[in-house]
Amino acid sequence: xxxxxxxxxxxxxxxxxxxxxxxxxxxxxxxxxxxxxxxxxxxxxxxxxxxxxxxxxxxxxxxxxxxxxxxxxxxxxxxxxxxxxxxxxxxxxxxxxxxxxxxxxxxxxxxxxxxxxxxxxxxxxxxxxxxxxxxxxxxxxxxxxxxxxxxxxxxxxxxxxxxxxxxxxxxxxxxxxxxxxxxxxxxxxxxxxxxxxxxxxxxxxxxxxxxxxxxxxxxxxxxxxxxxxxxxxxxxxxxxxxxxxxxxxxxxxxxxxxxxxxxxxxxxxxxxxxxxxxxxxxxxxxxxxxxxxxxxxxxxxxxxxxxxxxxxxxxxxxxxxxxxxxxxxxxxxxxxxxxxxxxxxxxxxxxxxxxxxxxxxxxxxxxxxxxxxxxxxxxxxxxxxxxxxxxxxxxxxxxxxxxxxxxxxxxxxxxxxxxxxxxxxxxxxxxxxxxxxxxxxxxxxxxxxxxxxxxxxxxxxxxxxxxxxxxxxxxxxxxxxxxxxxxxxxxxxxxxxxxxxxxxxxxxxxxxxxxxxxxxxxxxxxxxxxxxxxxxxxxxxxxxxxxxxxxxxxxxxxxxxxxxxxxxxxxxxxxxxxxxxxxxxxxxxxxxxxxxxxxxxxxxxxxxxxxxxxxxxxxxxxxxxxxxxxxxxxxxxxxxxxxxxxxxxxxxxxxxxxxxxxxxxxxxxxxxxxxxxxxxxxxxxxxxxxxxxxxxxxxxxxxxxxxxxxxxxxxxxxxxxxxxxxxxxxxxxxxxxxxxxxxxxxxxxxxxxxxxxxxxxxxxxxxxxxxxxxxxxxxxxxxxxxxxxxxxxxxxxxxxxxxxxxxxxx
Numbered sequence: 001x002x003x004x005x006x007x008x009x010x011x012x013x014x015x016x017x018x019x020x021x022x023x024x025x026x027x028x029x030x031x032x033x034x035x036x037x038x039x040x041x042x043x044x045x046x047x048x049x050x051x052x053x054x055x056x057x058x059x060x061x062x063x064x065x066x067x068x069x070x071x072x073x074x075x076x077x078x079x080x081x082x083x084x085x086x087x088x089x090x091x092x093x094x095x096x097x098x099x100x101x102x103x104x105x106x107x108x109x110x111x112x113x114x115x116x117x118x119x120x121x122x123x124x125x126x127x128x129x130x131x132x133x134x135x136x137x138x139x140x141x142x143x144x145x146x147x148x149x150x151x152x153x154x155x156x157x158x159x160x161x162x163x164x165x166x167x168x169x170x171x172x173x174x175x176x177x178x179x180x181x182x183x184x185x186x187x188x189x190x191x192x193x194x195x196x197x198x199x200x201x202x203x204x205x206x207x208x209x210x211x212x213x214x215x216x217x218x219x220x221x222x223x224x225x226x227x228x229x230x231x232x233x234x235x236x237x238x239x240x241x242x243x244x245x246x247x248x249x250x251x252x253x254x255x256x257x258x259x260x261x262x263x264x265x266x267x268x269x270x271x272x273x274x275x276x277x278x279x280x281x282x283x284x285x286x287x288x289x290x291x292x293x294x295x296x297x298x299x300x301x302x303x304x305x306x307x308x309x310x311x312x313x314x315x316x317x318x319x320x321x322x323x324x325x326x327x328x329x330x331x332x333x334x335x336x337x338x339x340x341x342x343x344x345x346x347x348x349x350x351x352x353x354x355x356x357x358x359x360x361x362x363x364x365x366x367x368x369x370x371x372x373x374x375x376x377x378x379x380x381x382x383x384x385x386x387x388x389x390x391x392x393x394x395x396x397x398x399x400x401x402x403x404x405x406x407x408x409x410x411x412x413x414x415x416x417x418x419x420x421x422x423x424x425x426x427x428x429x430x431x432x433x434x435x436x437x438x439x440x441x442x443x444x445x446x447x448x449x450x451x452x453x454x455x456x457x458x459x460x461x462x463x464x465x466x467x468x469x470x471x472x473x474x475x476x477x478x479x480x481x482x483x484x485x486x487x488x489x490x491x492x493x494x495x496x497x498x499x500x501x502x503x504x505x506x507x508x509x510x511x512x513x514x515x516x517x518x519x520x521x522x523x524x525x526x527x528x529x530x531x532x533x534x535x536x537x538x539x540x541x542x543x544x545x546x547x548x549x550x551x552x553x554x555x556x557x558x559x560x561x562x563x564x565x566x567x568x569x570x571x572x573x574x575x576x577x578x579x580x581x582x583x584x585x586x587x588x589x590x591x592x593x594x595x596x597x598x599x600x601x602x603x604x605x606x607x608x609x610x611x612x613x614x615x616x617x618x619x620x621x622x623x624x625x626x627x628x629x630x631x632x633x634x635x636x637x638x639x640x641x642x643x644x645x646x647x648x649x650x651x652x653x654x655x656x657x658x659x660x661x662x663x664x665x666x667x668x669x670x671x672x673x674x675x676x677x678x679x680x681x682x683x684x685x686x687x688x689x690x691x692x693x694x695x696x697x698x699x700x701x702x703x704x705x706x707x708x709x710x711x712x713x714x715x716x717x718x719x720x721x722x723x724x725x726x727x728x729x730x731x732x733x734x735x736x737x738x739x740x741x742x743x744x745x746x747x748x749x750x751x752x753x754x755x756x757x758x759x760x761x762x763x764x765x766x767x768x769x770x771x772x773x774x775x776x777x778x779x780x781x782x783x784x785x786x787x788x789x790x791x792x793x794x795x796x797x798x799x800x801x802x803x804x805x806x807x808x809x810x
Contacts, residue, residue: 042503044488044503044504044505045503045504045505046504046505046507047504047505047506047507047525047527048525049523049524049525050524050525050526050535051522051523051524052521052522052523052524053521053522054521054522057418057419057524057535060421060423060533061423098298099298099302099304099340099342099365099367100340100342102296102298102304102306102365103304103306103340103342103344103363103365103367104342104344104346104363104365105306105350106291106306106308106346106350106351106354106356106363107170107294107350107354108294108296108304108306109276109277109278109279109294109296110161110170110278157197157198157269157273158196158197158198158200158267158268158269158273158274158275159196159197159275159276160194160195160196160197160200160202160265160267160275160278161194161195161196161265161278162192162193162194162204162263162265162278162280163175163192163193163195163280164190164191164192164280164282164286164355165190165191165282165286165355166178166183166191166192166193166249167183167193168355169193169280169353169354169355170195170353170354171193171195171247172193172353174195174245174247175193175195175247175249177247178191178193178247178248178249179249182249182250182251183249185251188253188254189251189252189253189255190251190252190253190255190282190284191249191250191251192204192249192250192251192252193247193248193249193250194220194246194247194248194249194250194265195245195246195247196222196245196246196247196267196269196275197243197245197246198230198246198269198270198271198273199222199226199227199230199231199246199269199270200221200222200246200267200268200269200270200275201219201220201221201222201267201268202219202220202221202265202266202267203217203218203219203220203265203266203267204217204218204220204252204263204264204265205217205263205264205266205555206218206252206261206262206263206264206555207261207262207263207555207557208256208259208260208261209259209260209261209262209281209289209292209556209557209558210557210558210559211557211558211559213256215554215555218250218252220250222246222248223246223248226244226246226247226248227246227270229244230243230244230246255284256284257284257285258283258284258285258287259283259284259285260281260282260283260289260290260558261281261282261283261284262279262280262281262292262555262556262557262558263279263280263281263282263555264277264278264279264280264553264554264555265277265278265279265280266278274550276296276297277295277551277553279292279294279295279553279555279556280354281356281556282355283355286355288355288356288357288358289355289356289357290356290357290360290399290558291307291308291354291356291357291360292307292380292401292556292558293305293306293307293317293378293379293380293401293402293403293556294306294307294556295378295403295405295553297407297551298367300372300407300408300410301369301370301371301372301407301483302339302367302368302369302370303319303367303368303370303376303378303405303407304365304366304367305317305319305365305366305367305368305378305380306363306364306365307363307364307380307382307401308346308351308356308360308361308362308363308364309360309362309363309364309382310359310360310361310362311359311361311362312384312385312386312387313382313383313384313385313386313398314382314383314385314394315364315380315381315382315383316380316381316383317338317364317365317366317378317379317380317381318330318335318336318366318378318379318381319335319336319338319366319368319370319376319377319378319379320332320333320334320335320336320376320377320378320379321333321334321336321370321371321374321375321376321544322334322375322376322377323375324375324406324544324545324546326375326377328377328402328404328557329377330377330379330381330400330402332377333377336368336369336370336376338366338367338368339367339368339369340365340366340367341364341365341366341367342364342365343362343363343364343365344362344363344365345361345362345363346361346362346363348361370405370407371407371543371544372407372408372409372410372412372542372543372544373406373407373408373409373410373542373543373544373545373546373547373548374406374407374543374544374546375404375405375406375544375546376404376405376406376407377402377403377404378402378403378404378405379400379401379402380400380401380402381397381399381400382397382398382399382400383395383396383397383398384398390570390572390574390595390597391570391571391572391573391574392566392570392572392597393563396561396563396564397561398560398561399558399559399560399561400558400559400560400561401556401557401558402556402557402558403553403554403555403556403557404553404554405551405552405553405554406546406548406551406552406553407543407544407546407548407551408514408515408548408549408550408551409514409515409516409517409542409543409544409545409546409547409548409549410485410510410513410514410517410542410543411485411508411510411513411517411519411520411540411541411542411543412463412483412540412541412542412543413461413463413485413487413506413508413538413539413540414459414461414462414463414538414539414540414541415435415443415459415460415461415487415489415506415536415537415538416456416457416458416459416460416536416537416539417433417446417454417456417457417458417460417534417535417536417537418456418457418524418535418536418537419456419457419534419535420454420456420532420533420534420535421532421533422450422531422532423531423532423533424493424495424530424531424532425531426495426496426497426531427450427495427496428449428450428493428494428495428532429449429450429494429495429496430447430448430449430492430493430494431447431448431449431491431492431493431494431529431532431534432445432446432447432491432492432494433445433446433447433460433489433490433491433534434489434490434491435460435461435487435488435489435490436487436488436490437483437484437486437487437488438484438486438487438488438505439483439484441483443460443461443462443487444460444461444462445460446458446460457537460536461487463541463543484508485507485508485509485510485512486505486506486507486508487505487506487538488503488504488505488506489503489504489506489525489527489536490502490503491503491527491529491534492529493529493530493532495530499530500529500530501529502527502528502529504525504527506523506525506536506538509523509540510540514548514549514550515547515548515549516542516547517542519540519541519542520540522537522538522539523537523538524536524537524538525538565597566597567659568653568659568660568661568669568670569596569597569598569600569653569654569655569659569660569661570596570597570598571594571595571596571651571653571663571670571672572595572596573663573671573672573673573675574595574675575592575593575594575595575651575672575675576592576593576675577590577591577592577649577675577677577678577679578590578591578593579591579641579679579680579681580681581681582643582681582682582683582739583683584683584783584787586617586642586643586740586741586782586783586784587617587618587639587640587641587642587643587741588641588643588680588681589637589638589639589640589641590606590637590638590641590678590680591635591636591637591638592604592635592636592637592638592649592651593633593635594629594633594634594635594636594651595632595633595634596629596631596632596634596653597631598631598655598656599628599629599630599631599655599656600628600629600653600654600655601626601627601628601653601654602625602626602627602628602629602636602651602652602653602654603624603625603626603651603652604624604625604626604636604638604649604650604651604652605622605623605624605625605649605650606623606624606638606641606645606647606648606649606678607647607648607649607650614645614647616638616639616640616641616642617640617641617642617741618640620640623638623640623641624638625637625638641678641680642680642740642741642742643680643681643682643683643739643740643741643783644680644681644682644709644738644739644740644741644742644743645678645679645680645740646677646678646679646680647677647678648664648665648676648677648678649664649676649677649678650662650663650664650665650666650672650676651663651664651672663676664676680740682709682738682739682740683738683739683740683783684736684737684738684739685736685737685739685810686734686735686736686737686810687708687734687735687736687737687739687786687808687809687810688732688733688734688791688808688809688810689706689708689713689732689733689734689735689806689807689808690730690731690732690805690806690807691706691715691729691730691731691732691804691805691806691807692728692729692730692731692804692805693728693729693796693802693803693804693805694727694728694802694803695724695727695728695729695749695751695798695801695802695804696724696727696751696753696801696802697724697725697726697727698723698724698725698727698754699723699724699727699751699752699753699754700722700723700724700751700752700753700754700769701717701720701721701722701723701724701729701750701751702722702750702751702752702774703748703749703750703774704716704717704729704731704748704749704750705746705747705748705749706745706746706747706748706806707745707746707747708735708737708743708745708808709737709738709739709740709743709744709745710738710744711735711736711737711738713733713735715731716731717729717730717731718730718731718732724751727802739783739786740783741782741783742780742781742782742783743780743781743783743786744778744779744780745778745779745780745781745794745806746776746777746778747776747777747778747794747796747804747806748774748775748776748777749774749775749777749798749801749804750772750773750774750775751772751801752769752770752771752772753769753770753772754769754770772800775798775799775801777796777798779794781794781808786808786809786810787810788809789809790809791807791808791809791810792807792808792809793805793806793807793808794806794807794808
C-alpha cells in the first residue's frame with residue numbers, strides 16, 4: 001500500500017523529473033502546483049571544448065569546433081533560466097514550503113523519502129533526462145523546462161520505519177502479524193519491527209544515548225516469503241495501492257536494562273534505491289524517552305534539523321563544518337547560518353506514537369545549506385527557561401544531543417579566463433562575462449575594456465557558491481535545483497557601433513558521480529563575440545573530500561552536562577529595581593531584589609558614571625549601599641531617592657576567593673542589561689495651569705506650546721486664536737502630569753510680524769510675514785513649591801517679544 005503522503009503524486013505509469021537525491025514531498029504536493037523560479041527561459045548552445053587536457057590553446061584565428069558547421073553538437077541547445085535566479089531569495093519558494101511542512105512534523109523522515117542511485121541499481125544519480133539529453137535529440141512529448149534526471153516511479157523508491165516494542169509506535173498496526181515469541185521475547189531481549197514499501201537489505205545502528213558504548217550494527221533483510229509475495233504482485237501487474245507492504249519483527253539481545261538508546265535504520269532496496277535514514281529513541285524498559293536531535297536531508301545540499309522541547313525550556317540548534325577526521329565538538333569548526341528556522345506545536349497523539357515524553361510538545365527546526373562533501377557536527381542544546389530559573393542557569397545547557405553528518409561528495413567546477421584577444425579592429429568599449437549554474441544560481445562576473453584590460457589567467461568562478469539547493473515544481477515535474485554540474489556563461493561585447501551577445505552552456509563531465517570520483521582533465525572553451533575571442537578554462541575538484549556517495553549520519557549521542565560553576569560571582573540579570581509609592585515628600589525608596597549564586601560582599605550604587613555614586617535627594621550623601629549576601633535573594637534598599645530619577649546602577653560582587661566583578665552596562669562578561677536602569681516613581685496629579693503675558697500685537701502666533709513633565713498641554717490662545725490681537729495671549733486648563741521631586745517644563749513661542757498693514761484675519765495667508773525663529777525656554781520646578789497654596793509662578797522673558805507668565809498649582 002502506498003503511504004498516504006506519497007499517493008497523491010505517484011501514478012503507476014508516471015515519471016517525475018528529479019535531480020540526484022530525489023524528493024517526494026508528501027501532502028505538500030497533493031494538488032500539483034507551479035512555482036516560478038526564474039522569469040522565463042532561453043535556449044543556450046551547448047559548447048564543445050577546443051582543448052582537453054594540457055594541449056596548447058589554438059591561436060584566436062584558428063578554426064574551432066564551435067565554428068564548424070558540420071559539427072552536430074554546435075547546434076544542440078538546452079533550456080535554462082533566462083538569467084540568474086534572484087539571489088535575495090534565501091530559499092526557493094517550493095523548498096521553503098517543503099521545509100515548513102517538514103519542520104512541523106516530529107518525525108520528518110516519515111514524511112519524506114529520498115531516492116538515491118540510478119535506475120539500474122548503480123551508484124550514479126540516475127538516467128539522463130529524455131527531455132534534455134546530453135546526447136541525441138529530446139523526446140517529442142516533453143514540456144519546456146530545466147535539465148534534470150528522470151526516474152520512473154514504479155516502486156523504484158524505498159521508505160522504511162523501525163519501532164521498538166511492536167505493535168506500538170509508527171506503523172505499529174502493520175506489525176500485528178508478528179509472532180508472539182518475537183513480540184514478547186524472553187528477558188534480556190528487546191523486540192523491534194520494520195515496515196517498508198519494498199524488499200530491501202537494512203542496517204540498524206544503535207548505541208546507548210549517552211555514547212558510553214560504541215555503536216553496534218545489526219544486518220536485516222526482508223523475509224524470503226514477503227520478498228516472493230512482492231515479486232509475484234509485481235509480475236501480476238499490482239499497482240501501488242495493492243502491492244503488499246513488507247513488515248517483519250526481530251529481537252536484539254543483551255541490551256542494557258532500563259537504558260535509553262538511539263538507533264538509525266538505513267536500507268537499500270532490491271532495485272538499488274536508498275531510504276532516508278530513519279532515527280528512533282527507545283528505552284529498553286519500554287518507558288517514554290526524552291527526544292534526541294533528528295536530521296533529515298532535503299536533496300543533496302539542504303539539511304533539516306529538528307528537536308522537541310518543553311514549554312519551560314529553550315532550544316538552540318547549531319551546525320559546524322569540520323574536517324572529516326575531526327573529533328565531534330559543539331565548540332569548533334565554521335558555524336553555518338540557518339537558511340530557515342521554525343517553531344511549532346506537536347499533536348500529543350504523534351508524541352504517543354513516537355513514545356516521547358508528553359511534555360516535549362514544542363518543536364524547533366533549523367535548515368542549513370551544506371556544501372558538497374562536507375562533514376558537519378550538528379548540536380542541539382536544551383536550556384532551562386522556567387520562571388524560577390536564574391540567568392546563570394539559563395546560559396549552560398541541561399541536555400545536549402549531537403550527530404555527525406556528511407553530505408554527498410561530488411566534482412565541483414572552477415572557471416577562469418585563460419586568455420582573450422581583440423580582433424574586432426575597433427575600440428572595444430567593454431567586455432562583460434557572467435557565470436551561473438544551469439539552474440540559475442549566480443556565481444560571478446567580470447568586466448573590462450580595451451583601455452582597462454584584465455590580466456590573464458583571471459579567476460571567474462570558484463566552487464564556493466555551491467552551498468545550497470532547491471526544488472522547483474512545474475506541473476507534474478519536480479526540479480532539483482541543487483546543481484547538475486552545468487555552467488552557463490553569458491557574454492556581451494560593446495563597440496562604438498553596437499554590441500554583440502552570446503550564451504554557452506559548459507556541460508558537466510562528472511557522469512553524475514557521487515563520492516570518490518576521478519578528476520577529469522581540464523577543458524578549454526572558446527567564445528567569440530564581434531571579433532573578440534575569449535578562452536575559458538574549466539577544471540574540477542572534489543567538494544569536501546569525505547568520499548560519501550550519499551548522506552551519512554551517526555546515531556545521536558546525548559548527555560546531561562554537569563553544571564560548571566562560573567569563576568566570577570553571578571548576578572541574576574532579571575534582578576530588578578522597584579520603587580515605593582510616591583508622595584508629596586518628593587522622595588521614594590528603591591529596592592533591588594539582589595539574587596546571586598554564592599555568598600558575596602556587595603556594593604550597590606545608583607550612578608551618574610561608572611563607579612561614581614549619584615547624590616541622594618537631600619544632598620547629604622551618595623546613593624550607595626554595602627553589605628553581605630548569601631546565595632539566593634537579598635533585598636537591598638536605597639533611601640532618599642528623588643522621585644522621577646532615571647539613572648544607571650551597578651553591582652560590584654566579591655566572593656570569598658577574592659573574585660570580583662562589576663555588573664552593569666560596561667563589561668560584556670557581566671552585562672546586567674536594561675534591568676540595571678533605575679526609574680523612580682512619579683506622582684500622577686492633575687495640574688492646573690494659566691499662561692498669559694505680553695507679545696507683539698497684531699501678529700501671527702505661529703507656535704504657542706507648553707509641556708509639563710512630558711505632557712503636552714495643547715495651548716490655545718483664547719484671545720484671538722492664531723492672532724496676537726492686542727498682544728496679550730491667554731490660555732488656562734488642567735493637565736495630568738507625572739511629578740518628580742523636580743519636574744521639567746518646556747515652553748515654545750514663535751511670533752511672525754507683518755511687513756505693512758496686518759490683514760483683518762492674520763490666520764489668512766495675506767500680506768508679507770517677517771520670519772522669526774521659535775524661542776524655546778526650558779527649566780524645572782520643585783514639587784515642594786508646587787504644593788504651596790499659591791503654587792508656582794514661572795516668569796519667562798522672551799527676547800524681542802515680551803514676558804510670559806506661567807502659573808501652576810495643584
